[in-house]
Amino acid sequence: MKNLVENLVADALAVLPAGTLGDGALPDPGVERTRDAQHGDFATGVAMRLAKAARANPRALAARIVAAVQPNPLVAKTEIAGPGFINFFLTPAAWQSEMARVLDAGERYGRGTAGAGRSTIVEFVSANPTGPLHVGHGRHAAFGATVANLLAADGWRVHREYYVNDAGRQMDILAASVWLRYLELCGETLPFPANGYRGDYVRPVAANLRARYGDALRRPAAEVLAGLPADEAAGGDKDQFIDAVIARARQLLGDGFPIVFDAGLADMLADIQGDLAEFGVTFDRWYSEQALGDGRDGGPIDRALRRLRANGHVFEQEGATWFRATLFGDEKDRVVVRANGQKTYFASDIAYHLDKRERGFELLLTILGADHHGYVARVRAGLAAMGEPPESLEVPMVQFVTLWKGGEKVAMGKREAQFVTLRDLRAEVGNDAARFIYVMRSHDQALDFDLELARKQSNDNPVYYVQYAHARIASVLKQAAERGLPFDRAAGLAGLAMLAEPAEIALMREVSRWPEVVHQGAEQRAPHLVVHYLRELAQAFHACYAALPFIVDDAHTRNARLALIAAARQVLVNALGILGVSAPESM
RNA sequence: GCGCCCGUAGCUCAGCUGGAUAGAGCAGCGGAUUUCUAAUCCGCCGGUCGGGGGUUCGAGUCCCUCCGGGCGCACCA
Structure with missing residues (x-):
């Protein structure tokens, strides 16, 4: 219906003699629903916006535009009001005929063509597969899924993707945690690292492992612990300790380590996938971070580094390889390959986004938590340096969720919502209430999620x-x-x-x-x-x-x-x- | 210290990217059902849009500045 009025205004503007509107392209008709019925059904302030360029009085210009509007049976009258608004009053027939259109189009009613078949990749959730999704991830899931649905409904070709962080230290920590729980099941007695994944969800993973491999992965506790530095509880450093545990696990298990690692990954990923599927959130692809290093040409990471190098935006310093990000608006230069030869997480990030571009996506929508905003400038800089348009990356940042039970804040630890799982929330309030409430507020607004209200049938x-x-x-x-x-x-x-x-x-x-x-x-x-x-x-x-x-x-x-x-x-x-x-x- | 986000009715929030008299819900107060679900409807009350400057025909919206709150500033993921 708005479309009808927009077209009337656009046509009228196009018909006006050249120069009437000043120079330049035809302006957006700027048609809006009115707030007040006294102003009709739709209105435009286009005459006021154009008045200066046209060097005309807004009301006089409005009169000329109105005069150029083709009569239409669905428009009862037009009027010029206030400082130069053009108001449109529609006939009841306009609304009535729209109802016929609704019934005719059915589930297609509302779909638009503004996307014009352009393609976008919407990446969201992408939580590390080191544990179950929590309440914060739920907001990302609901938000991302709905944005994707909206874009698809407005004519975009939409690809939904979850980036699986299945490489790196956090995954090693998960593997070590699973193995230690497994050893406990085997009857070994050993302390659990302060920095390990202490959640109960690790135990079933260990149990599955034991059911499948028996004691094949068992090593004596004394061998596991021999010569390790002190953990935090003993006055040591928890990071050093867990890293030592990981190294020891690799050493003692050899080929067995990947088995433990993959078991942890598979079980966690299955949990996340099941959780999201039950929540009605589906993805076209689960993109493996590990795959960034695969491929005959070295994979996306090597391709990205080659591009940066070829464009002259890389330098060596103190044994590390740096990307000159400051040249592209970032606040500091960034390491891409560490002195120890490992590629940084940032290298993976830009490689992944390059890969998205190489797959042909025009708009890269990456939905992140509000704590990631430092990341945007970096990745944009990377895209620009690789010759890709930095503005193709758009990063809506979703603010935190705070759970309430009636008037009381639910204690969730230092990181908001971290210790209440999405599963628990869904079980408590149901999928419908959860999805609805998650997207009720603008994403850049912190969300208070009231469990009592969500469950109330009132x-x-x-x-x-x-x-x-x-x-x-x-x-x-x-x-x-x-x-x-x-x-x-x-x-x-x-x-x-x-x-x-x-x-x-x-x-x-x-x-x-x-x-x-x-x-x-x-x-x-x-x-x-x-x-x-x-x-x-x-x-x-x-x-x-x-x-x-x-x-x-x-x-x-x-x-x-x-x-x-x-x-x-x-x-x-x-x-x-x-x-x-x-x-x-x-x- | 620097950067990003936020500040609108007692509470929770919209405000269509600069438009007409700033809007909803909840809470509070007062009404409505012999009729298709009262999980509903109608009305009233409620505002220095955090403060101050600026830009212009016009500012909750844009710029500057201050105040308050959140989050970031790694050869971690």
């Missing part, structure tokens, strides 16, 4: 408010059928002109806003707009429900009203679907 729980609207509609349609007055779609479409009550008009206006929400939500990567919209749509329906009966004797009115609520239901389904929230038939 009117102050926004999830139920919206789902209830859907269930009510389903119930009305069912009752109509039961009374022998089933919704006659053809009759409903033919009688849409019956819909003229204020509550009906208000609902039609809200229903027809959905395509605008999809577009705006996609463009701004802002799932919370969908939540706000759903609330307003549900509100418009509930108001309509209270204002008039749907199952009335007059068949024309009845079918028209049923068509209206069927359209509302369709949009509720579509919007909830974008969020990954169910639309229950009854509650």
Whole structure:
């Protein structure tokens, strides 16, 4: 519907004599929904924005634009108001015809073409496979999945990816932790490192390992501990200690170490994958960090380093290889290969992002936690130095989650939300409430997640408010059928002109806003707009429900009203679907 | 110290990238059901948009500055 007005304005602007608007390309029509019904349905401030360049009085310019607008049967009137707004008042027929479009398009209603088939890779969650996902990851999962859905709905080709950090020290620590638990199961007695993964989830991994390999990986505790430095508890350094344990494990296990390592990785990854699948969050690919070093040409890491070198942005210093990031706006130069020959995590990062570009993705959306913002300038610098457009990388940063139980903050340790798992949260409040509440707030706003509210089946729980609207509609349609007055779609479409009550008009206006929400939500990567919209749509329906009966004797009115609520239901389904929230038939 | 994010009603937050009289929900107060789910609806109360300067026809929105809160500033992942 907004589209209609935009086109009218754009056409009018194009028709004006050259020079009327000053020079330069045709401006965006800038059509918006009005906040106040007194200002009509849609308005544009384009005349005011152009007034200076056109060296004209805004109202006079507006008058010229209005004069150039082609008459349209769906536009009741246009007016110039205030400092130079152009207001458009639509006829009821405009909204009524849109309802027919909703029913016709069904689940496709709201989809846009702004993405124009451009391709994007949305990388999200990407939590280290060293333990179960926690409540913070849940927000990333819900946010990323919804942004991806919005982009897809707005015409982008979307690839969803999870970057699996399956290499590096943290994974070695997991392997060591699994092995130590395994040794305990074998009957060995030895202390557990302060810096090891102490969570109970490690024990089943060890048990699986023992079930499969028996005592084959067992080594005497005395051999394991011989000559190790002191752990933190004994006044030593916990990092030095765990590194020594890892080295000892490699030494004693030989070929057995990768077995332990892979067992830890496989079990943790399976847990994460299962968790996310149950949460309705799926990926097209789980991209292995290990694979960055694979390939006949040395893999993405070597390709990235070669590119940097070829472009002259690399230098050697103190035995390490550095990338001259400062040349590309970063605050300091960055090491890519350490003095000990190991590639840095940063090298993997830029290699991974180069690989994304090489796979043909135009927009690289990488969703990170708010604590990673130092990372953006670095990776952009890397892209630029490799000859890729740095602005192709966009990094929405998701703020922390704080759990509340009623008025009390749930203690979660130093790192927010770290010790409450996503599984626990889902079990407690359900997937629907979790997904809805996770994206209710703008991602750059810290989120207070109230467990009590999320579980409450009452009117102050926004999830139920919206789902209830859907269930009510389903119930009305069912009752109509039961009374022998089933919704006659053809009759409903033919009688849409019956819909003229204020509550009906208000609902039609809200229903027809959905395509605008999809577009705006996609463009701004802002799932919370969908939540706000759903609330307003549900509100418009509930108001309509209270204002008039749907199952009335007059068949024309009845079918028209049923068509209206069927359209509302369709949009509720579509919007909830974008969020990954169910639309229950009854509650 | 430097950088990024945030500060809007008692509470939790929107505010469409500069537009018209700053909006919702919750809380509080007052109403509504012989009718399709009251998990609902209608009304009222509530604001120096953290403070101060600036830019312009117009600023919650952009710039500067200060105050307060969060998070970063590795040859860690």
